[in-house]
Amino acid sequence: AQSVSQHNHHVILSEAASLELGCNYSYGGTVNLFWYVQYPGQHLQLLLKYFSGDPLVKGIKGFEAEFIKSKFSFNLRKPSVQWSDTAEYFCAVNAGGNTGKLIFGQGTTLQVKP
Amino acid sequence: DGGITQSPKYLFRKEGQNVTLSCEQNLNHDAMYWYRQDPGQGLRLIYYSQIVNDFQKGDIAEGYSVSREKKESFPLTVTSAQKNPTAFYLCASSPGGPVTGELFFGEGSRLTVL
Secondary structure, eight states, X not given: OOEEEESOSEEEEETTOOEEEOEEEEOSSOOEEEEEEEOTXXXXXXXXXXXXXXXXXXXXXXXXXXXXXXXXXXXXXXXXXXXXXXXXXXXXXXXXXXXXXOEEOOOEEEEEEO | OOSEEEEOSEEEEOTXXXXXXXXXXXXXXXXXXXXXXXXXXXXXXXXXEEETTEEEEOTTOTTEEEOOSBTTBOOEEEOXXXXXXXXXXXXXXXXXXXXOOOOEEOOOEEEEEO
């Protein structure tokens, strides 16, 4: 069965520190990959997505992610975090044909200290 | 404003009672989804519907039921057969046609079984 694994469950950083959140998926075929973010008290929203082409994708608020097919990974990065990046981050995979079904990872809670 | 409205935001239920969570969207999206969010487990798909009058089971459909009589509405019933119903429930929608994988989420409904 397809699955998504996020390695870090809870990350604490100081402002201006660099961020990398790991995401690995298990599926051998073509995948579409996503990162969603849930800020405190807000609904989940799309941060960035990868469908094809350049494996380095850029999203909102200075986030980027790199798709490494050989490693089945789609890690999220940000060079310098801000207090406002405090949120829960979810990696997701769509490998289910045309259904739009997404399989989500367990989520990573990021706490940025001012 | 366009979006997804879930109600109620908080709901308490006694064991053995069925409860229905409402999800309405005015985005004119064809597909709608119900996810369950538990701490440390990410989001798990309960049911989804790609068109009116049609829906499919997700990964954890047991103890739940849905209907899709109108394009804008996709209510979820948590039945007494659901063994562990206390959770945060998220409704989402996405446009039809080529799958983009971008889901638009509501703010969620938190169900507590007493």
